[in-house]
Amino acid sequence: MTAEALAKNLKVGLVDLDVDCPNVLQFLSNPPTNQKTDTKGMHPGACGNLQVISLAFELPKGMSMLRDGKWRAQMVNEMVSNIAWDPIPNVVVFDMPPGTNEVHTTILQYPDIIGAVIVTTGHPASLEDAARAVDMLRKQSFFSPGYPNGVPILGAIDNMSAFVCPKCSTRTVLFGKDDVQKALGIPVIAQINFVPGKGVDPSHFEAVAGLIKKKLEEWK
Numbered sequence: 001m002t003a004e005a006l007a008k009n010l011k012v013g014l015v016d017l018d019v020d021c022p023n024v025l026q027f028l029s030n031p032p033t034n035q036k037t038d039t040k041g042m043h044p045g046a047c048g049n050l051q052v053i054s055l056a057f058e059l060p061k062g063m064s065m066l067r068d069g070k071w072r073a074q075m076v077n078e079m080v081s082n083i084a085w086d087p088i089p090n091v092v093v094f095d096m097p098p099g100t101n102e103v104h105t106t107i108l109q110y111p112d113i114i115g116a117v118i119v120t121t122g123h124p125a126s127l128e129d130a131a132r133a134v135d136m137l138r139k140q141s142f143f144s145p146g147y148p149n150g151v152p153i154l155g156a157i158d159n160m161s162a163f164v165c166p167k168c169s170t171r172t173v174l175f176g177k178d179d180v181q182k183a184l185g186i187p188v189i190a191q192i193n194f195v196p197g198k199g200v201d202p203s204h205f206e207a208v209a210g211l212i213k214k215k216l217e218e219w220k
Helices: 002-006 069-081 102-107 124-138 180-184 202-219
Strands: 012-016 036-038 041-043 045-047 050-053 091-095 116-120 153-158 162-164 171-173 188-191
Touching (some): 002 091, 002 202, 069 102, 116 180, 124 153, 124 180, 153 180, 153 202, 188 202
Parallel strands (some): 012 050, 012 091
Antiparallel strands (some): 036 041, 045 050
C-alpha cells in the first residue's frame, strides 16, 4: 500500500522479498498480472507507475517453498540485480518478511538503501519481532561497511492500531496501549486504523509515502 501511494507521483518498483511466502499481490488494490522472465532478466508486472516483482506470479497458491538459506540469498541477489525495469523507477520498495535471516542480511549489503520502515502491530509478540529487526538494522555495519552507523530507520508503522467507530468516532486501541514508539525507541510515522471489511485504511499510507519522498529528495 505504501508503494501504491508513492506511485501516485513517482515511478516505483516493488520487490517482494518474502521468497518463502510471497503474497504482496494480495495487498495491492490493482495488482498486475504480466510478470515474465527471459534472457534479458525478470520483467516486472506493471500497473501505471508501479512495477512489481514477486514469486507470487509464478508460485501456485498453497504451494510451499522448501529451500535453504543459500537459495534465499541467491534469490534475493537475482531479484535485485537481474530486473529489466522499464522505465527505471525513481525508488524501489523492498517488502521484507519478518525475522532476521539470509534475506535481510543479503539485501542490506547493498549500499543505496535510503532507509527502513518497520511495520508492526502493538501486540507484544509483534513488537518483540520488530525490536529484533531494529537491533539488526543498527548492527548492520557488522555485515556491510556501507552503513558505519547502521541502516537509517525512518520510523515505524503502527498497523491495525485502533478501531474508530463510524457512528460515534470513538477510538478503541486494539492491542493494549499506544506504546509502539516507546517499545521500539523509534518514531511512529503512521497509525493505520483497522476497518472492518477492508482490514486497514489505505489513506493513512499517504503519510509514509510523503516521508519516503522527502528522504529521496534529501538523498539526491
